[in-house]
Amino acid sequence: MKPLPPRDFDAAAARHLLNRAGYGGTPAQLRQLAAMGLDAAVDHLVDYDDHPALPGPDLDADVIRKRTAEERQRISQAKKSGDQDHLDAVRKQQSQARRDDRKQFQSLQQWWLGRMAQTPRPLEERLTFFWHGHFASSQRSVRDSYLMYAQNAMLREHARGRFDAMVAAVVHDPAMLKYLNNDRNIAKRPNENLARELMELFTLGVGNYTEDDIKEVARALTGYGVDDNDFVLNKRRHDGGEKKILGQTGPFDGASVAALLAAHPACPRFIALKLYDYFVADVGDVYEKLSRRRAAAVDSLTAVLRKENLHIGRTLKHLFKSRHFYDDDVVGKKIKSPVQLLVGTVRSLGTPTREAKNVLPALTQMGQVPFLPPTVDGWDGGRAWINTSTLFVRQNYTTYLATGLDAKAKPKSNSKKRRKNKAKAATEPAYRPTTLLAHLSNPSPQAAADALIDHALGPHTPSARRVPLHDLANELLADGLADAPLARLIAAIAATPEYQLC
Amino acid sequence: MCKHYHPQTCDTPPEGLYAEGALTRRRFVTHGLGLLSAAATVPAFLMQAGDAMAADTTMRLSSVPGAADGRVLVVVQLSGGNDGLNTVVPIGDDAYAKARPGVGHKPGDVLDLPGVDGIGLHPSLGPIQEMVQAGLCGVVQGVGYPNPNRSHFASMDVWHTADLTGKGGRGWIGQSLETRIPQDSAGMDCLSIGNAAPLAALGKEQRPVSFAQADLFRFAARGQDASISTTYDAVNHTPGPEGHEDPLAFVQRTALDAQVASDRVRKAVAGKSKTKWPGNNLAKQLQMVARMIRADLPTRVYYVTLGGFDTHSNQKSNHQRLMKDFGSAMKAFYDELDATGDRSRVTSLAFSEFGRRVRQNASAGTDHGCAGPSFVFGDAVNPGLIGKHPSLTKLDKGDLKFGIDFRSIYTELLEGWLKLDPTVALGRRYPTAGILRAV
Incomplete structure (x- = not known):
C-alpha cells in the first residue's frame, strides 16, 4: 500500500485515524495525536500493549455451574421414585441460576461498554469488537455470562496478534464450542456446525472448500467439548484417524486444522476484505461485488497481510499509514455502528454517559447489543x-447524551415528577462542552459552531450545510459561550445526517 | 383512491410476482428523472405517493406485489408461557381434574363453545366465546414444535425465527416482508408497540417502527426544544450530496422518510375511537393499532405484547386477570374495526412461547411446558376449534405433545393472508392447518 506522505498527516487526518482506529477523541487529544506525526501516531494506537489496561469485570465464574455427581444421583433417584417435590426444587434452583446469569450478563455488557468509553487502548476494543462480530457467539444460546466473558478475553488477547493463533484459540473456546454445538460433535455422530462455519465464515469463505472437506473437518473436531468452564478433549469421542482436508492427509485435530485453514491461499483475502469493510469502507463481504478501485485496495491489503504472516497489528499499521486510508471517498463515508455512535459521542464530545439502564434498550432498538x-x-x-426507526433512536440518544433531554419526558409532566427529574439531573455529572473550545480565545458564535462542526462532522463539511447550525449558534450563544447552550448546539450537530457517518 | 380493502374494486390484478415491481422501476425512470435533483430532499415515500396518485388513481399507495392490498396482520404475543390447559380447558377429561386439583377449573365454570363437548374456555374468556359464536375467532389447539425448549428465551426465539435451534437469527415477519418488491412504505411495513423491536420483525435490513408511545417515535427535541428541532428540519432540508451510492444522501433521505412516518403515525394515533375500550394494557395497544389501521398507514404487520403469563405461583387470580384483559381487548379491537369498516382486512394471531405442565406445582401454579393453544381472529379465519386437543395422558416428559406445528400457522398467514412467500423465512411451506377460510 502506498504510504501517506508524512506532511499530509494534518489535524483532519488525525481525526479520521482516531475515528476509525478508535472512537474518536476530544479536540485536545486530536491535536496531541496530530503533533506526533503519522508514524508515531499510528504506532501509538496499534502498539497498545505499551499503555495500561483497565481491569476485567467482577464476575462469578460459577453462576451457571455443572451439577455435582451427588446432585445428579439425587435427581435420578427422584425421577425413579417420582419425588416431584425434589424435581420442582431443582427446577426452581435452575431458574434462579438463570436469573442470576441474566443479571450478571447485564453487568458484563455494561462493563464492556464502560471499558470502550474509558480505555487508553481504543484500538484494542475496536478490534475485539471486530472479532466478536467475526467469530460471533451469542449469549442467547450460550447462556452463560462467564463463558461469554472468557471468549471476550480470548478475542482481546489475540486481537492484534497472528490470525492463525486466533483461529486455534477459537476452536478451543468453550462459548464457541457451545454456540456451534460442537459439544455434541462426537466420533459416532459428527455434528458439522462448527466445521462449516469455520471455513465458510471464519477463514476461507464460500467456494474454497467442498462438502467433503466439511465432513472431514468435523471429524477432526469430534470430542472437542466443554467441561464446566473449560475446554475439554474427550478422547473417547474424538476421531483420531486420518482425514483428507483441502487435499492434505493426516490425523488432523483442532489445532492442525486451524493451522491448515489459516495457511490456505484464500484466507488472507477473506480476512483482508473483512478488515477493509470494518476499518475503511462499507463494501460488504463479497469480493466480486467490489468496484475496481476497492478491489485493488483490498488486493494490496491482502498482500500486506500475507507478507506479515497474518499478523493483524502489523497489517493495520500499513493500512493506517496508507494514502488510500485518507482518501476523499473514505473519510466521512462510513456509517457508524450503534456502539461506535454511542461510545464515540462520549469520547469525542465528552458527554456524560447518563443513566446506564437506558443504554441497552437503546442499543437493542438500534440493532447492536x-x-x-x-x-x-x-x-x-x-x-x-439506518432506517426510519433506528435513525430516530440514534439521534435521540445522542441528544440525550448531550442535553439529558429524554424522549420519554412529557413536555407538561406534573411538577412532582419534574422536581424529581431535576433532582436526578443535579446528581448527574454535568456536561462541560466549553472545554471542547478551550483552545479558542473568545470565539464568535459562528466560529464556535464551526469549530464544533469541524470536530464532530469533519472539516470537509460544506458551508451550505453549516448555515442552519450557524443560525442556531447565533441564537443560542448571543450572550457568550456557556455550557448549557453549547450542549444544545452540540445536540443539533449530532442530529445531522453527517454525524451518522465517520 | 379507495379508502379500504374491497377486493373486487380495488385490486389491480397482479401480473406475476415481479410485474408491479417492474412497473415501479419503469415509473422511476420516466417520472423519476425530472425529480432527480429533488431526490436528496424529497422523501422516497412522498415521491412514490404523489407518483402513484398521478399514475393511477385507482391504485392504492400500498399496492405492491407480495402483499395483498390493505390486508393487515396483527400479532399478539402473550409472553411468559400462557397456561393453555386453563385457557382452552379439556373439562370432560378426568385426567384434567386429577392433574390440577387446586389450579384447575370446575366443570360448571368453563364456557361452552358451539357444538363442542368436553372442551370449554376459561371462565373469563366470555368475549372470546362471543367472537367464536360470531364467526370471528378460531381456537387452534395443541400448537408447538418438535423437541420443545422450555426456556422462555429460547422458545420465544424459536417462535420468532421459526428456527428450532432457538439460536436467534432473523425473524419470520422481517424476512418475509423483505421479499416484497419494491419496499416503498417508508420503513413502515411493520410496526411494533413496545420498547424493544421484537426479533420476529427483524430481517436482514428490515426493521420495524417501534415505540412504547407514539410520542416517542419522533426526534426527541420536537415539542421540547424548538431551537434544536427547527435546526434539525433546516439541516434535513438543506441540499446535500445526491445519488443512491452516496451514504450521506442515503441517511438524509432516511431522515426525511422518518419524518413523514413519524407525522403519519402520531397523527393516526391521536385520532378518535368509535367505540368504548377497556383500559387494560393490551387494549391500549390495540386501540392505537386500530387507529393506525383506520388511518390507512402502509403498515402490513402490527406487533403487540401482553406479558405476565409466567404463572409459577398463585396462578388462579393472576391468570384470571390476564384472560379477562386478553379477551376484552381482542373483542374491543374487532368491535372498533367493525365500526370503522376495517374488520374484513385485519387478521390477528395470538400466541405464547409455550404452554405449561399438565401437573400443577407445589405453589398453586404451573411450570414451563410445551404445546398450547393459539388464537386467530378476523373475518378470514375458520371459527371454532381447530385441530385436536392434545392428550393429557400420552405425554412427553409430563408435557402435552403438539399436534399443529406453529410454522403451519405462519405458512397460512404469510401465503394465504399476506400473499408473501413463506419459504424464505420458514425454509419451506408447512402443511396448512385450515385456519383461514377460503377467501
Whole structure:
C-alpha cells in the first residue's frame, strides 16, 4: 500500500485515524495525536500493549455451574421414585441460576461498554469488537455470562496478534464450542456446525472448500467439548484417524486444522476484505461485488497481510499509514455502528454517559447489543444500521447524551415528577462542552459552531450545510459561550445526517 | 383512491410476482428523472405517493406485489408461557381434574363453545366465546414444535425465527416482508408497540417502527426544544450530496422518510375511537393499532405484547386477570374495526412461547411446558376449534405433545393472508392447518 506522505498527516487526518482506529477523541487529544506525526501516531494506537489496561469485570465464574455427581444421583433417584417435590426444587434452583446469569450478563455488557468509553487502548476494543462480530457467539444460546466473558478475553488477547493463533484459540473456546454445538460433535455422530462455519465464515469463505472437506473437518473436531468452564478433549469421542482436508492427509485435530485453514491461499483475502469493510469502507463481504478501485485496495491489503504472516497489528499499521486510508471517498463515508455512535459521542464530545439502564434498550432498538450478535455471521453493518426507526433512536440518544433531554419526558409532566427529574439531573455529572473550545480565545458564535462542526462532522463539511447550525449558534450563544447552550448546539450537530457517518 | 380493502374494486390484478415491481422501476425512470435533483430532499415515500396518485388513481399507495392490498396482520404475543390447559380447558377429561386439583377449573365454570363437548374456555374468556359464536375467532389447539425448549428465551426465539435451534437469527415477519418488491412504505411495513423491536420483525435490513408511545417515535427535541428541532428540519432540508451510492444522501433521505412516518403515525394515533375500550394494557395497544389501521398507514404487520403469563405461583387470580384483559381487548379491537369498516382486512394471531405442565406445582401454579393453544381472529379465519386437543395422558416428559406445528400457522398467514412467500423465512411451506377460510 502506498504510504501517506508524512506532511499530509494534518489535524483532519488525525481525526479520521482516531475515528476509525478508535472512537474518536476530544479536540485536545486530536491535536496531541496530530503533533506526533503519522508514524508515531499510528504506532501509538496499534502498539497498545505499551499503555495500561483497565481491569476485567467482577464476575462469578460459577453462576451457571455443572451439577455435582451427588446432585445428579439425587435427581435420578427422584425421577425413579417420582419425588416431584425434589424435581420442582431443582427446577426452581435452575431458574434462579438463570436469573442470576441474566443479571450478571447485564453487568458484563455494561462493563464492556464502560471499558470502550474509558480505555487508553481504543484500538484494542475496536478490534475485539471486530472479532466478536467475526467469530460471533451469542449469549442467547450460550447462556452463560462467564463463558461469554472468557471468549471476550480470548478475542482481546489475540486481537492484534497472528490470525492463525486466533483461529486455534477459537476452536478451543468453550462459548464457541457451545454456540456451534460442537459439544455434541462426537466420533459416532459428527455434528458439522462448527466445521462449516469455520471455513465458510471464519477463514476461507464460500467456494474454497467442498462438502467433503466439511465432513472431514468435523471429524477432526469430534470430542472437542466443554467441561464446566473449560475446554475439554474427550478422547473417547474424538476421531483420531486420518482425514483428507483441502487435499492434505493426516490425523488432523483442532489445532492442525486451524493451522491448515489459516495457511490456505484464500484466507488472507477473506480476512483482508473483512478488515477493509470494518476499518475503511462499507463494501460488504463479497469480493466480486467490489468496484475496481476497492478491489485493488483490498488486493494490496491482502498482500500486506500475507507478507506479515497474518499478523493483524502489523497489517493495520500499513493500512493506517496508507494514502488510500485518507482518501476523499473514505473519510466521512462510513456509517457508524450503534456502539461506535454511542461510545464515540462520549469520547469525542465528552458527554456524560447518563443513566446506564437506558443504554441497552437503546442499543437493542438500534440493532447492536454486545454479546448478542443476531447470527453466527455477526452484524450486517453499513446501511443496515439506518432506517426510519433506528435513525430516530440514534439521534435521540445522542441528544440525550448531550442535553439529558429524554424522549420519554412529557413536555407538561406534573411538577412532582419534574422536581424529581431535576433532582436526578443535579446528581448527574454535568456536561462541560466549553472545554471542547478551550483552545479558542473568545470565539464568535459562528466560529464556535464551526469549530464544533469541524470536530464532530469533519472539516470537509460544506458551508451550505453549516448555515442552519450557524443560525442556531447565533441564537443560542448571543450572550457568550456557556455550557448549557453549547450542549444544545452540540445536540443539533449530532442530529445531522453527517454525524451518522465517520 | 379507495379508502379500504374491497377486493373486487380495488385490486389491480397482479401480473406475476415481479410485474408491479417492474412497473415501479419503469415509473422511476420516466417520472423519476425530472425529480432527480429533488431526490436528496424529497422523501422516497412522498415521491412514490404523489407518483402513484398521478399514475393511477385507482391504485392504492400500498399496492405492491407480495402483499395483498390493505390486508393487515396483527400479532399478539402473550409472553411468559400462557397456561393453555386453563385457557382452552379439556373439562370432560378426568385426567384434567386429577392433574390440577387446586389450579384447575370446575366443570360448571368453563364456557361452552358451539357444538363442542368436553372442551370449554376459561371462565373469563366470555368475549372470546362471543367472537367464536360470531364467526370471528378460531381456537387452534395443541400448537408447538418438535423437541420443545422450555426456556422462555429460547422458545420465544424459536417462535420468532421459526428456527428450532432457538439460536436467534432473523425473524419470520422481517424476512418475509423483505421479499416484497419494491419496499416503498417508508420503513413502515411493520410496526411494533413496545420498547424493544421484537426479533420476529427483524430481517436482514428490515426493521420495524417501534415505540412504547407514539410520542416517542419522533426526534426527541420536537415539542421540547424548538431551537434544536427547527435546526434539525433546516439541516434535513438543506441540499446535500445526491445519488443512491452516496451514504450521506442515503441517511438524509432516511431522515426525511422518518419524518413523514413519524407525522403519519402520531397523527393516526391521536385520532378518535368509535367505540368504548377497556383500559387494560393490551387494549391500549390495540386501540392505537386500530387507529393506525383506520388511518390507512402502509403498515402490513402490527406487533403487540401482553406479558405476565409466567404463572409459577398463585396462578388462579393472576391468570384470571390476564384472560379477562386478553379477551376484552381482542373483542374491543374487532368491535372498533367493525365500526370503522376495517374488520374484513385485519387478521390477528395470538400466541405464547409455550404452554405449561399438565401437573400443577407445589405453589398453586404451573411450570414451563410445551404445546398450547393459539388464537386467530378476523373475518378470514375458520371459527371454532381447530385441530385436536392434545392428550393429557400420552405425554412427553409430563408435557402435552403438539399436534399443529406453529410454522403451519405462519405458512397460512404469510401465503394465504399476506400473499408473501413463506419459504424464505420458514425454509419451506408447512402443511396448512385450515385456519383461514377460503377467501
